[in-house]
Amino acid sequence: MIKTCGTASSFFADAASAARAWPDLQKWWQTFLLLALFASFALVVAKLDTAFNFSVTTHWGELLAIAALGFFIPALGEEMVFRVALAGRRGVWRSALALALFVLWHPVQVWLGLPMAQPAFLEPGFLLIATALGLTCTLAWRMGGSVWPAVVVHWLTVVGWKAVLGG
Numbered sequence: 732m733i734k735t736c737g738t739a740s741s742f743f744a745d746a747a748s749a750a751r752a753w754p755d756l757q758k759w760w761q762t763f764l765l766l767a768l769f770a771s772f773a774l775v776v777a778k779l780d781t782a783f784n785f786s787v788t789t790h791w792g793e794l795l796a797i798a799a800l801g802f803f804i805p806a807l808g809e810e811m812v813f814r815v816a817l818a819g820r821r822g823v824w825r826s827a828l829a830l831a832l833f834v835l836w837h838p839v840q841v842w843l844g845l846p847m848a849q850p851a852f853l854e855p856g857f858l859l860i861a862t863a864l865g866l867t868c869t870l871a872w873r874m875g876g877s878v879w880p881a882v883v884v885h886w887l888t889v890v891g892w893k894a895v896l897g898g
Contacts, residue, residue: 743817749815752877762838762871762875762880766887773860773888780856783896798890804847806886807878809833813865814872826869833865834858864888 742802754762762832771895788794817829837858851857864885872879 744816745819746811746878749811749872749876749878752875752879754875754877754880758875758877758880761874762884765871766884769863769884769888770891772863776856776860776863777896779893782851782854782856785896789896794890794894795895798886801889801893802882802886805889806882809836810868810872810878810881810885814868815878816889818869818872820873820876826873828867829863832861834861837861 777785811831813833817832818826820828837848837852841850841852868881868884871884872878874880
């Protein structure tokens, strides 16, 4: 078994531990409460920000493809990097730095011209929602030591954004 010692092997040990841990029912309820609070906040911000367009998608096949791909990238991939590797299990400063990097990662994607980047990633309202999402995912991750609640929150957010906000 790989020991945690501050090296690349410790990242893989932390990642394996985070992926193997499965939250109990109480942790899932806490996660969905966090998700409801986050979603309420995000919808208010989106409603107040003119950059967002509320419209239910009619492209269901495309949404299903995005939902399938979105589980792995960005949800699982970003949660393993920004929550497990960077935020870790303890430390306010570490989680604050990981949160800042998570938010900054979105405009960087646009500036680098990455395929999944969108112009909305530069909008202040989007960045405020991304900050709230990062905080929500950090809380979900740290409450139970499992990456899966954070992945589910992130994934449902991406799918909801694509389905209802024209993302």
